[in-house]
């Protein structure tokens with residue numbers, strides 16, 4: 001059997017995600033063989049361009065990863081799900097994720113309560129900046145970007161008092177000792193899909209054997225949760241850079257609960273809503289779109305339009 005080619009970005013986090021994923025696959029299908037290939041994102045020089053679908057040259061792909069997958073240069077791409085647009089390019093599909101890491105955001109370098117008035121807290125995510133301002137309007141939120149280890153080093157190199165990072169990335173990199181506090185989910189719900197891998201493959205018949213191998217790792221609970229979260233984001237015409245948070249959990253009883261939060265960039269207005277599947281036939285996707293409708297009735301579009309205008313101008 002020829003080895004399947006697994007693509008990812010070249011960051012330490014992306015490599016750790018591939019390593020962890022292949023460990024899970026090999027546990028279930030020991031005979032499967034894989035080789036790894038790093039696909040460099042031209043946009044990795046500027047993170048903002050990575051996020052936009054037009055960045056891959058108007059090709060309809062959100063990244064070089066997707067384009068390489070569609071061209072057959074790799075057979076599967078391991079992404080961070082939260083970085084993937086909700087629109088799926090034709091010919092490609094996402095498989096259910098193999099479970100989910102810690103969904104919390106982590107404050108590194110301090111705890112929230114220990115931060116003095118006016119303390120400098122680094123984050124590149126508009127959602128995190130807005131959530132911080134909602135809870136602590138006195139903080140000086142400093143925009144930072146880059147990969148996880150350099151962002152952590154900015155505590156020293158940029159004189160920051162704290163930085164906010166996903167606990168999932170820190171744990172995958174073995175950097176959990178840097179976590180000062182896991183931020184509470186009620187005030188700091190995560191980005192849709194945070195902590196989950198986006199396992200993307202081709203839908204063609206030739207890829208069916210690989211899809212069958214990879215499907216052995218599927219975690220139905222994680223899958224239901226991220227599908228609900230991402231359908232909410234899609235229904236709000238979100239993107240990975242808007243101040244939308246969502247978190248779903250599937251109980252053993254089969255009940256799926258989805259909570260979402262939208263925050264104005266200045267932190268002064270915050271919308272929250274929660275829904276639970278009323279019947280077993282409600283799909284995760286319909287729960288997401290229903291909750292989006294609840295938030296739209298509360299004025300979601302006004303907050304999001306203002307945020308997009310500020311971010312676009314910014």
Ligand SMILES: NCc1[nH]cc(CCC(=O)O)c1CC(=O)O
Pocket residue numbers: 080081082083148164165166167168169170193194195196
């Ligand atoms: N946007 C960068 C990114 N994409 C995925 C993760 C961490 C892993 C995850 O959230 O699943 C991170 C770093 C961070 O947000 O701290």
